[in-house]
Amino acid sequence: MEPLAPHEKLFVDSEIVEDENHGELGCDECHGGNSAEPDWRKAHEGVVKDPSYPDASETCGSCHEEIAENYKTSLHNTLSPFKKMVAMRANSDKHVHAKVDAAREGHCTSCHSSCGQCHISRPESVGGGLLEGHLFQKRPPMQTVCTACHGSRIGKEYLGENEGFKPDVHKEKYFKCNKCHTADEMHGSGQECANRYDVKNGPKCADCHNAIYDAKAENAKNHWIHKDQVSCNVCHSQQYKNCYSCHVGKDKNGSEFFKTAGSPLGFKIGLNPLKSKERPESFVTVRHIPVDKDTFKYYAKNGLANFDKLPNWKLTTPHNIRRQTPQNKTCNSCHGNDKLFLQKKDVTKSDLKANKDVIVPLEIIPKKR
Amino acid sequence: MKVMKISVSVVLVFAVSVLMSFVNQNAWSADTQNYCFTCHTDAKTLIKITREIAAANKGKTAAAESEGEG
Numbered sequence: 035m036e037p038l039a040p041h042e043k044l045f046v047d048s049e050i051v052e053d054e055n056h057g058e059l060g061c062d063e064c065h066g067g068n069s070a071e072p073d074w075r076k077a078h079e080g081v082v083k084d085p086s087y088p089d090a091s092e093t094c095g096s097c098h099e100e101i102a103e104n105y106k107t108s109l110h111n112t113l114s115p116f117k118k119m120v121a122m123r124a125n126s127d128k129h130v131h132a133k134v135d136a137a138r139e140g141h142c143t144s145c146h147s148s149c150g151q152c153h154i155s156r157p158e159s160v161g162g163g164l165l166e167g168h169l170f171q172k173r174p175p176m177q178t179v180c181t182a183c184h185g186s187r188i189g190k191e192y193l194g195e196n197e198g199f200k201p202d203v204h205k206e207k208y209f210k211c212n213k214c215h216t217a218d219e220m221h222g223s224g225q226e227c228a229n230r231y232d233v234k235n236g237p238k239c240a241d242c243h244n245a246i247y248d249a250k251a252e253n254a255k256n257h258w259i260h261k262d263q264v265s266c267n268v269c270h271s272q273q274y275k276n277c278y279s280c281h282v283g284k285d286k287n288g289s290e291f292f293k294t295a296g297s298p299l300g301f302k303i304g305l306n307p308l309k310s311k312e313r314p315e316s317f318v319t320v321r322h323i324p325v326d327k328d329t330f331k332y333y334a335k336n337g338l339a340n341f342d343k344l345p346n347w348k349l350t351t352p353h354n355i356r357r358q359t360p361q362n363k364t365c366n367s368c369h370g371n372d373k374l375f376l377q378k379k380d381v382t383k384s385d386l387k388a389n390k391d392v393i394v395p396l397e398i399i400p401k402k403r
Numbered sequence: 404m405k406v407m408k409i410s411v412s413v414v415l416v417f418a419v420s421v422l423m424s425f426v427n428q429n430a431w432s433a434d435t436q437n438y439c440f441t442c443h444t445d446a447k448t449l450i451k452i453t454r455e456i457a458a459a460n461k462g463k464t465a466a467a468e469s470e471g472e473g
Contacts, residue, residue: 039453040453040456040457041446041449041450041452041453044443044449044453045443045444045446045449046440046443046444047444048440048444060437061437061439061440061443062439065439067439069436069437069438069439069440070436070437070438071438072438074438074442074452077438077439145473168443186472186473187472275472277471277472280471280473291468291469291470292469292470292471292473293469293470293471294470294471294472294473295471296471297471297472
């Protein structure tokens with residue numbers, strides 16, 4: 035993504051007055067400040083850069099009432115699974131827990147988004163800057179909004195930027211993110227979600243590919259054999275990034291930073307940690323997430339004392355789908371191919387307990403045919 | 404009676420016009436007295452101000468670089 039010069043971030047396109055809805059609002063109605071003051075320093079006193087965060091009900095919500103209300107529970111706004119997961123892993127001592135929670139709030143919550151940071155500007159976490167001179171974007175642009183944040187993993191997978199791997203087949207059909215991830219999903223449903231896979235209206239492959247089980251469909255037999263046994267990604271994903279050891283801290287000036295150990299590409303099939311009626315498959319693709327026992331070490335000794343309560347190899351849905359992949363070329367490309375499955379030897383000794391329910395025991399790896 | 408009707412119509416049209424022009428004045432009266440608009444739509448002014456801000460911030464130490472992919 036091309037960075038913006040400081041003045042470009044603030045430039046407003048005068049065409050905004052022609053926007054029959056938003057163009058009739060004065061700047062100060064949303065942003066505060068004093069539009070009648072010619073001295074820019076005084077004019078900016080009390081200005082709110084993003085009037086839609088954390089609560090959009092008084093600004094966007096004055097017209098888009100339902101969306102603003104539902105957005106209070108959108109994961110882009112709350113990042114609530116971060117809070118829950120870190121709380122589950124955190125030390126039960128309340129003083130240590132409080133230190134970990136404050137660190138999470140400072141480091142992890144900065145990646146939130148808002149109405150404004152999707153439809154009007156680039157997200158603040160990637161440096162901000164107005165999109166198209168403050169002209170409201172009904173559909174947030176993919177590469178300056180969606181993959182600006184979801185870039186290291188999803189963006190690179192989808193766009194084919196991981197060396198040696200092709201882009202997602204849907205990208206080649208010119209699909210933007212919102213083709214699958216609808217506004218309804220993005221705006222939230224008004225209900226709390228346990229994780230991203232719990233979001234109402236989330237996309238499912240079968241929403242479009244519902245004919246794969248038809249008797250006359252090409253490959254119908256293979257789809258029937260594997261139905262509810264393996265997720266679509268197990269057969270149709272290419273290798274994807276795994277991240278390790280994200281450690282957060284502050285420099286001598288008090289500015290926050292993070293350091294991760296590395297992001298190697300890989301592909302592992304694990305046991306489904308989120309098995310449910312909607313996701314009944316036993317085998318799913320799993321990705322190593324950046325957290326480890328010492329992620330918050332700078333802030334608290336033994337901060338994640340209950341680290342073993344949750345796996346750090348997690349269900350993932352890589353965005354690099356291809357019709358043909360190395361593991362679906364023939365039956366035995368996968369069957370009997372132990373290397374594809376997450377085994378004890380793939381997990382560091384200190385993480386074995388945390389991942390015991392995701393590791394695939396040798397005896398249940400499908401045998402060669 | 405016909406004259407009365409015409410007169411009422413003319414008055415009504417006039418009243419609506421006055422009302423509409425009042426509403427429009429309240430709308431984004433950008434180029435008259437809204438300094439947010441005049442400044443933020445002028446690239447030259449923005450360049451000048453952002454340079455002033457950068458100069459004022461000169462000397463402030465940069466934050467430690469994060470390492471790796473976030």
